[in-house]
Amino acid sequence: MRRYVIALGAMALAIAMALWAVNVRTAKAPGDGQACTTEAKIYLDGSAVGRVGPNCEFAPCPEVVATSTTGGGGSGGGSILPYTSGVRGTVLLGPTCPVVRDPPDPGCANRPYATAIAIYRANSASPFIIGNSDIDGTFEFSLPPGSYTLAASSGSTFPRCSEINVTVSPDAYAIAVILCDTGIR
Secondary structure (H helix, E strand, C coil), rough: CHHHHHHHHHHHHHHHHHHHHHHHHHCEEEEEECCCCEEEEEECCCEEEEECCCCEEEEECCCCCEECCCCCCCCCCCEECCCCCCEEEEEEEEEECCCCCCCCCCHHEEEEEECCCEEECCCCCCCCCEECCCCCEEEECCCEEEEEEEEEEEEEECEEEEEEEEEEEEEECCCCCCCCEECCC
């Protein structure tokens, strides 16, 4: 009987300690609010907001309204959205064979690569847009005119993808090919 009481007491103590540990990890913020994480949500317009409120929710995205900055209709890329310019292209993975042959072996051609692509404005450290290439390696992003750097996601070791600099002209799409090195030699 004594062993039973000791075992029951030990289990009650373990449960109490576990509940205390959970309570410490989920401590309330000052004012009886819930403590929120420090992650941020990036909106399409490039602005960011953290979690707020009693339930740690993100604020709703601001509505983007296309308006003319040129004082009326017409062309010339004067509207905020949608853009009539941007960049499109392909992400390719290669080499796919260890030995280069002359003439080239069609089975060793570079292959399309589906990956995430970050687009940075010139001289900016934070991405303007993050998107993906399709299963066939193609991508298309609408952008305002300007200079950009395209950076495809690389693996921890391989593949290693090169960064591409492009200049987007008004009412035109720049063409880019991003090459990712497989490391095969």
